[in-house]
Amino acid sequence: MPQGRGFDSRRGRPPPNQGAHPSVGREIGSSIAAEIPVTGPRDRPADAPPRRINYGPMPRRVFRKKATASPGSDARPSGLTGVKSMQGLPAQGRRRLNMLVQETRFATLNVGSLTGRTTELAAALKRRRVDICALQETRWSGQKSRDIGDGFKVIFNGSPRTRNGVGIAVSKRYRDSVTEVHRFDDRLMKIVIIADDCKLHVFSGYASQAGCSDRVKDEFWTMLDQKTADVPQREPVIVMGDLNGHIGKRKDGHRWHGGHGYGERNDDGERILDYTDSHDLVIVNTFFTKRDSHLKTFYSGPTSSQIDFVLVRRRDFLLVTDAKAVPYETVTTQHRPVICTMRIEPPKQRHDDRTGPARTKWWRWKEKKAEVLLQVDLPPITDVETTWNRAKETITKATRAELGMTVPGRRIIDKMTWLWTDAVKEKVRQKKCLYHVFLDNRTPANWAAYRGARSEAKKSVAAAKAERYKDLYKKLDTREGKRDIYRLIRTRQQKTEDIEKFYGINDEKGVLITNRQQATERWRRYFEAISTQEFPHPPIPHADPVQGPVQPITTAEIEEALRRMKNGKATGPDDIATELWKSRSWNPTTWLTMLFNKIVTEKKAPTDWSRSITVPIWKKKGSPADCNNYRPIRLLSHTMKIFERVIDRRIREVIKMTPNQCGFIKNCGTTDAIHATRLLLEKHREKRQPLHVAFLDLEKAFDRVPHHLIWYALRRSGIPEELVNWVQLLYRDPKSHVQAAAGTSKDFRITVGVHQGSVLSPLLFIIIMDVITRDLHQQPPWTLLYADDVMLAATNKADLQHQVQAWSDRLARFGLRLNVKKTEYMTTDADI
Template sequence: MAMFTLNSSSGVSSPIGSPGGASMNSDVTIKVPFKQRTKIGIWNVRTMAQPGKIQNAIQEMRRIDLKILGISEMRWTGANHCDIEDFKVYYSGLPKKLEYGVGIIVHKSIAPKVRNFVPINERIMLIQMEAAPVNINILQVYAPTSDHTEEEINYFYTQIASITRKIPKKEVLIVMGDFNAKVGQGRTGNHIGPHGLGERNKQGDKLSSFAGENDLVIMNTFFELPPRRLYTWTSPQDGKKEGLIVRNQIDYVLINQRYRNSCKSAKTYPGADINSDHNLLVAEFRVQWKKLKTNQSNKPYDYRKLKNQDIKKRATEMLKKELEHIKNSPETDVKIDMINTAIKKVKTEVLVRDPTKKKSWMTTEILELMEERRMKKQHDKSGYKIINTEIRRKIREAKELELKEKCAEIEMAQRRYDSFNVHKKVREITGKLKKKTVGKLENEQGEIIIDINEIKETWKNYVEELFADQRNEHEIPNTMTGPDILVQEVEAAIRSMKDGKAPGPDEVQTEILKLLEENFIIELTNIYNNIYNSGIIPHHWLKSEFIVLPKKQGAKRCSDYRTISLMSHMLKLFLKIIHKRLYRICEEQVSPTQFGFMKGLGTRDALFSVQVLFQRCRDMNCNIFACFIDYQKAFDKVKHNKMMEVLQDSGMDGKDLRIIKNLYWNQSATIKINQENTDEIKILQGVRQGCIISPLIFNLYSEAIFQEALENMEEGILLNGKRVNNFRYADDTIIFADTAEGLQHLMDKVTNISRKYGLEVNISKTKSMIISKEKIEGVQLIINNKVVERVKTFTYLGTTLNEDWDHSQEIKCRIEKARSAFNNMSKLFKTHNLTVEMKMRLLRCYIFSILLYGVESWTLTEATTNRLEAFEMWIYRRILRISWMDRITNESVLQRMKKDKEIMHTIKRRKLEYLGHILLSTLRSRVRFPLGVDFSRKEKFVLGMACLSSFLSFFYLRFLGTKHLIL
């Protein structure tokens, strides 16, 4: 037991976790157990966006022995966390602009204690850490300056007050940062001490009110120190006139009243340097950190090691040895557990990722110059500026050298045909390797949820409500038909499984399953046959784990996130065999107007069909009234009883039906939030996320809806005596007719039948469009007594459709998207460290692929051709760093690039390849396109020449009941 006596107006420093009870103005001697001392810093660095700034901050943290550093004016975009050297950086900023922003840098010894990170906005963020006996919450802030409006300042204090009230009273709360406020000298109540600096201003009144109302104490006003240890900001006016000193105290550290005596000191370090006009403020606390158990399951594994034949051989032999007794186990569950155990052992002993330290561009020379600059900060301003200029020059050189080395690595990886590392290095250079932005979560009242348990409960309730339904037990026929699973089926399924997929709760990876030798594949086949013939699915296969990813920047509600299900790879392999059997049924029964999840078909086929049909109708003066349907969470609202009825009517084998029924009726899931899982949730509706057979089940389900809805319907476009009235890509649906009344009739029927099957039309996202040469006004489409918005343009499957059916608008959009992608990657394309050949490969991969999406259905004119070629030359000039003022011809540019123009050549080749794809498929039969319209001889000639000039834009359409090519 250690004895401490402290005679100061701050009282005795008790460790965090021991409620402070001593008077702030009395001399007290108490006994406290020795606890770890932790220094926490607060610093406005003006920006962390400059290269070298973060390394400078880390160097100062090491020198002063700071464990936690709160940053104001971080100026990093988005909200996330990353590892830099021995520190973890949490930050919260604006989505795109390099303005404002806050951050907290945590030493690696404390980083595991961070249980929760909540990025409120670009001025406020919170981290919650586990300590003993109570947890610690740190709220890092950056207040608006006095230049901002009163409303902005009041809103800032309202927000941090709201967060403060959500922190449990028994826990430690530290609020720190740049408040841009002067509380001044002189004591105010129990929350402001007598040792402030200067005179209070209006912002200081707001800070004082905030501290008093929320029972917080401003700790750096309670320690009697010289002024140089109190001021935190130096004004630009300081020292401009002789004797003029403008230095203020505007950065503060606040702690809740109960734990005020845990703060041992709070003072500034004027000698600390990061090229900022703010001084570093350091508060020292006594903290008892909680000891946490290491989670072995979070170990990173490197499955790419299996490309090394020696490692692969070792892993295979180890797997063989571990599974040699699997035949002696009669029970299926025991065999599966043996496989799981063997795979985990192989991963742990062979595939653990090597602890390689990421190479930094920062050099020892630059760090030494930063230290030299720091030494000159107080006494030699001219020398400080000279060294600062030298540091910036050295940083530029180091960054250029790093870029050169990474480009060399890209070239080397390309020569080895290592596409994985090529794309990885490209993402590193262009800054695209960052993880998804971390979001915050609000409840139904719009209040931010702070507590991790409350966050978990909110997610649990949301997912339960999303998948809740009144589901009855479904009886399946007693006729259990279905052929046994063959070894060849298992082998084919294993070969077709993709690598690099996240594992489910059992942590079994596909890459390891591919190491199984023939005798073990036979044993695996026996396991699958036991499951298939009994219908009993292992219980741990029925558990899924949901992870949540934000759909957009600034996600706040649960509905703004996308839930991704992680399921057992052993189950995926089993269902891949069922999928092959189910696909044959799906292919026979699903309408040709459905393009989603069908072999040999994709978005280009769907887009081409829409483009051809609508363009032809418009050319032949046939009006089209279309509705683009958006269903509310279509895949999550599939009714299980209806689904089983549909599958049963499809003629599926009884054993397959039983497997699907047991899979759906016995499934459960948990949601993983911040490495913690919620309680298990029953899934009572919706197709299984991440399941390989779900797309086919949904196709059959939606086919049942449209067959029932459109049966005996006469509305639509007449083609060869049959009516076509819809195109579908999974749930992305277009309904169309040649009259407004016909479309209304179709939509009424589709809406009602969809509701019967559990699918509701989202009126706010459903749009209508009229494609006609004439301007048709006064036509409204009504769904559920609400008017559907009529639009002039609509984005369908990534392509912009418009009522004039003019492809030039879509081409303009694609050019701008490609231009934006090029600008985002300009650092890579403008460097001299990559060969022109390598840049062209990257151009084709990252830029031209964006530009030419949907090119098969384009109708090109002279104007659009010129626009595409001009964009191609714009790219080449940027690559060669040629200004338009240099007056260099396109021919000279192409000579320097050592190539010819290729965009138009690529477009023609893509169209020809697509023509070959169709002619070699079952769609090679040709029919005419009768729309009942007569043309004059001149009109036929003009139309014929137009079709000839863009022949590949008018040759394909799949329609109801036929598979023909329309020319």
């Protein structure tokens, strides 16, 4: 959003004579203020029934459409009209432009406590069409995120003692636009979102109350001042929150005050004005002529004041179309939300491009498997491609008809439907209605009626929770429930992540791309470079093939492979899950045995086996806009993985791995390697002897393995040439496409690396590491390996340096590279 940008009709910026700046109506604002009623229909809640007003007999008018002007040619522009009609005021002009440009609605609200109010808050935000809402006094501890329903997610920051606390609620259409989250303390936080092709910095602040000391107040304003100054001047800033200060009704020489405030200014209000002066910010909810009920944000008994504000850069004020408090949106009894509407176009998304095609609902397999299997008729074995395509067609037709298909795009499911029952809804509705009655007539009787309804609503919510938890405990006590515990833990962990998906990505020069088509093309170029470019290396040596007979695949091998396959995994491009082949309701092992033997006889695999879906998974560290901070996972055909299981078992029967390798080896794992390393360190520390340890990491280890190195390692390990040919079938003309948050890319070729997500790839990689580095190994635990992670230990630092250099040279000789940035050094020598 460059500075000084003028009006653009396509972007919906108002012309000078219809802008939101108060200079248009400054002279007339005071004259009509007395004519505006203090209360009226606009103060009613959004879901309240309209009042019926009898105006008496009125003349009947007949309206005929006589418009002949073509848009943008001979249509007469509307100008300012009389004060009494008010049709020329900025608000009227803005309503006409709303059809041209989409808007983003910001809000701020002190909720008092979010506990027990999340569902009510989500309903209010949805009703008021709010996209970003700053929350104060959440009283939630921790630094997490949480879904609150209706597609809203709250990113919050709180103290361990459940005091204060701030948060920012993000709507469904902005969830994928969050690129940074900064938590400063329990009174201040910030998120950075991508909106309107620029970075937008949104602050949520909760200033110290009137009873706090000046030192505490200065700490908050100093922090807010520093964090605001850290934002680049070219990027927009929106500061929202409960600032606990009275800025007064009039501007009194402050140009950042619009002159339409409420109340009398105090010392805390001066702090707010000094802050806006320092950073050239304007207080937008003081620039619009409003009735007092749309200015007051805090109510306590008979007193009311304006202490919640929305601040933006002065140059961005032309984007603001309206800002006011909503008096009858009573999520909490004391504070009212302040809603600010800005002409910032939200991110556009197409669900089908965003998340790929629709998929089969395989999670319904258990309840529908009998109906599916009745419709599946596996074809006779002819040639490989024809047989597989016919089988896939009949399986896909049956499963999609019975199990159903997913809808592309994120499915926002309200997980709290068990809590928001009809009884709870009715209790909450009665509570709100009685509170509105109290607001209209503040009598002790009305207040007592409201408090009774509020108590009944709390009891209803508590009863619904208790009933739900009782059923959940019973379910978890069963055999299936024990397996569901880990699924619940994983699901809850995913919900607490600040950044789920981010559709933007940096290009090769570090410039952020927000266009979805360009972002998907950037992803394609990135993975194509990784999948087709090897690190520089000399030619791979030649290894003589090992001749010998290989027995045909048997039904027993297929059954063993199926037992080792796991359920609930994401399907590949063919959309056929392992659960189909593992079902005991039929016997597909014979057909699979015949198909696999036909594949090795024809030396040709189905085309679907050479296709994959590459899904970039953010590593939860670094910027989500950097491609290097993602780990690629490839979704492959499950039927191919069954074939890989057969090959994996046969290869393991032939090879004999070095005892230094702990990765993907039976009866050995990370625990054994960590235990051996700790013992080695503790023994040397106990005897006060120096020990020097280096932890090596390979750069793009699985992605940059030359294919010729795979065949070389297998032959050097004594694998029969027929089995090598079986492995080569899986690496014949592989292609993949990227499925990211921005959309789905075109296909790209893969000519280097082992397949990510493959069953066979871990075994192939440890064989490669064993073959090319076996002579560099020392006795365990002086050399330990876990796949691509290597630990080297020595009593002499020079000896360790010699070992590291030898490993680096050997890896480079075969097309692998040491990652210097991730290589770590450790020593027990106190003199170093």
